[in-house]
Amino acid sequence: MTAIQESIQKRAAELLESGEVTQVIAWTNGRFTNQTSPLFIQNAADAGKIVFNEYCVNTLAKYVLNEKIAGKVGVCVRGCEARGINRMIADNQLKREEVYLLGIPCEGMKDRETGEALDKCLTCTHKNPVVYDELLGAEVTDTVSEEIDKVRFAQIEAIEGMSREERLEYFNNVFNSCIRCYACREVCPVCTCRECFVDQLRAGWQGKQNNLNENRFYNLIRVFHIGDRCVECGECARACPMGLPLMELNRKWIRDLDELFAAGEEGLSDELDNTLGRYKTDDIEEFM
Template identity: 30%
Template sequence: MKNQSYVELTNILKQKIDRLLSEKIVDYMIVYEKGSLWFKTRPKMIRKQTDMEKVIWNRYCQFNLSTFLKSLSGKDENIGIIAKKCDLGSIVELIKNNQIKKENLYILQVACDGVINWQKLENLLGTKVAKAIEVEEDSPNLVIKMPERNIEVLKNDCLPDKCLICDFQPSPYANDFLTIVDEKIEDIKEIKSQPLPNLEPLDNMSYEERLGYWLKHFSRCMRCYACRNVCPVCYCSTCMFDGQEGLWISKESKTSDNYVYHLTRAFHVATLCVECGECQRVCPVNIPLMKLNSKLAKEISDTFGYQAGLLIDDLSPFKTYCQEDPDEFK
């Protein structure tokens, strides 16, 4: 989508939200607003039409807003939320797991053909994105306007992995789908083929090598819990890792306890994880968490034919029992 298309889509979005608020279809909307730097956005809740000017929609809206729905369950208000196709999966899981009622939710899906991962862009540029004046699209490239010259990079190289396999289609669970007439979904679709993340190298390792791989990464973990806090489906009101010192693991960040934290969290979200990639995106030390999440998702899919985030009526294998389920514990 070109820069101009984002401007048009933002205007349509504002008109839509204005109507939702004025007709009291929703009490408030969870939207994106401009962040502290030009290439950043941040979540915002708006209740008043006078806040409408703050609403923004662009290639930097990478945050999954549905993570805020976790703390809103039980409140008797109608909530509107802007969602990308990839955010719909976690919303489906929150509805399925009684964290939010579908009837209290207005899901406004917005056409999206990829968000820019500015960390990836910075790696390509070899300098801070903040130095750039603007980024424009000249498909299949992005033109980065730097003060002294323009740099062209392949757009797909700047997208999060999830965008490379996304089909952008409207979700059956969205109340509305906003796109623009001259840029239909079929037209914005580009070559996206990589199966991600590539789990083969890890699968081909011996047990000892794999353990060494993860211990090396977990030893770098600071236990800042950003990965847990940002995760839209990590919704326990009291997390076992916030309990009393020494109850499960120490508060100290040491490899053995970090290992317990990561394995426990991976199993807790095993049938809920929609592979949105948020946990890995926010990790300050770049731990490849998606390799762990996607491995579990793949095992669950291969074993039970179940995929999280697809269908509201499709119960998780943890909640069902079937005579035909493989029973390898005998």
């Protein structure tokens, strides 16, 4: 990891020096032990602030949208960032030439509170970036997908195994605890609407009260809107200050789309291929 950190620092400095990029997005140390925070540098002299260790929990993809306005952005990409970037390109939010991607193979990050593997990394299916301009470090081996899927869908299966009443109680507990800070929306690389339905106050889709109904409505619509585009970076659940299991809602979609339409994983390429936005003559039609 130290070697990767040095490579990022060196390449960031060179890219800024040569003017190839106007800015590099990476990580730096936070105040506390084992804490990092996103870093934005514009000068080669600041490259020494860049840190890469096993506590780089933030997925940086979403930042590119705001920062590209000032010119080409260099950004560190692991599997999760790379898939987010691909998805943003597919969604026409970003052009490939607007970013310079410093690829980083990643063995998974740790939770600073427990020192254990970070939840979102336990279900990671792409430890190596799926798109990059250069790779800083040797590729690592992905966990066998059958092994990952046991973890990935374990909670979905547990929820599916509940009775109707138990399931209602489970989701009421989840939605009752939501404070609607919208961290899940802001951090999500596929939540890229310029104006979110939540903020369309005159249309009034989303009421402003905090109660079970409004919270349920927000969370379900969030999942519907992400729909077939989730890249499974897990940032929604990580960012949630209430620790709500938000990825489980997304995973239910992912699993259903897989089973019904063989949708596959999102963000592996920057080609637009929305499972729900295309029609194939051999699509499953059980209900017709």
